[in-house]
Amino acid sequence: MTAPDPAPAPAGLWVVVPAHQEEARIGGTLRALAAQHDRDFTLVVVDNASTDATARIARAFAARAPFPVHVIEEKEKGVGCAVDTAFRYAIERGAVHLARTDADCLPRPGWTAAARRPLTAAGPGGALVCGRVDARRDEHGPLGRAAFRTMVRAAALFGRLRPAHARRHGYLAPYRMHAGNNMAVTSGLYLRVGGMPRRPSPTDRTFLNRVRRHTTAITHCGAMVVENSTRRLKAYGLLGTARWYLDKGCGPLGRTPLMLDHLDSTLRRDPTAPRC
Template sequence: MTGPAPLGAGDVRLWVVVPAFDEEAGIARTIAALAAQHDRDFRLVVVDNASTDGTVLAVESACAAYGLGVTIVTERRKGTGAASDTGVRHAIAHGATHVLRTDADTLPTPRWTAVGRRAFAAGADLVTGPMRARTDEVRLRPWERVVLPGVIGFCQAFGRFRPSNRSPELLGPYRMSPGCNLGVSARAYEASGGFPRTAIEEVHEDRELVNRVRRVSSRLEHHRGLVVHASVRRLRAYGLRNTLRWYLDHGHRPDVVDVRVVA
């Protein structure tokens, strides 16, 4: 797979994919953040991952209120990998050249789509950027404000030296790319095989996608302006130590994986 030729920004047909499972209570805030993007020239697909609540109605209501077009598709196989793959492949099948993916409990900053578009136009096959903690759900504790940025930095550094992320066959640099802040070109997605169709407790689908793309492209980029604010609800439910164990290797096996309420 040769390096992509630079495109004009207008040649990037951008879609945003949001997998969602039982997010009725909060997904409207994610929709609001997407509606507030400086670059609104994108199409939105929300993947309803067999929700048991009013997630679909909440999405439809919020998108109507903000004047944001949306396509809702259903993926019955529960799992962030399966839902993400369904959403990305739907986007590509309907004309997307590039896709940004975020979560249904995440708030992208207003420049998110614009920064992603510029990176893609310059030839990136996979893009990511900083992930910061949301502060609108709960008041962050003083230690969390101090410790969380360092924890994220540690995880980024650890990933570069992790044996499974180091191999002669991997072309591009390792970039820690959380699923809530990740973009990929259609050509790299299809060439690499895309997201594994798995549940979150089985495989970290974002890490797997990064390494799959690294087998076909060297154009993996981190952009400081590609920023999202992510929920701290898993941290509150698991605690710092078990959250790290969960993300590093599923070392923590909680009774409740799908945390939906912030303690």
């Protein structure tokens, strides 16, 4: 059941957080949003068919949050379904600018302010802004975080060099690494490109390529930083995680007997670890 709408923030920025079985981590995400320097926004937490306390934690936060919070449900599983439902929910209620992070991520305190600036400066055609992702400092030591950064850089390079991403295929802008857990878009552009693909993750590359067919207004904002969970790195290993971020799923690299044994062990220790 969706709670009655609280009064939205006046500035037109809405932040969306999709969440599935995130009772162990969503509290940290909500606290990070409450610690933003710019808190003039409305938050939408979309509970994506969770059976744990995810929604209850979000509703308890809503009662004391320093900004309006909507907690809604999307029963069709898949991060694309959850994000699209939440974005369209926000747009129907007057959202002009949309930002997204995930329920296992920690936006740094300047995140909303950094997201707002390029969206506000965008022309009538709108814009997509891609932020910078780093590894959560509470999940890995220096070597793990360095491995994560290396993987992200490698994926970004591969995306730029991938022949299917060349502009001769009808794209108006070069490929730029786009992490769905750290992005912002104007509502008009979101609707114009058809929204987020309504399917399970990964969806980021498909959405970015939809945007690339409509506009050149795709920017990277280095001040828009989210600390990303590295639990996928723990569960799938470096090669399996790289395959995931290249939009192939963990696939055969994630399904070798050794990897399955490792994943089963990880799931026993942490039932919220990501599954393919």
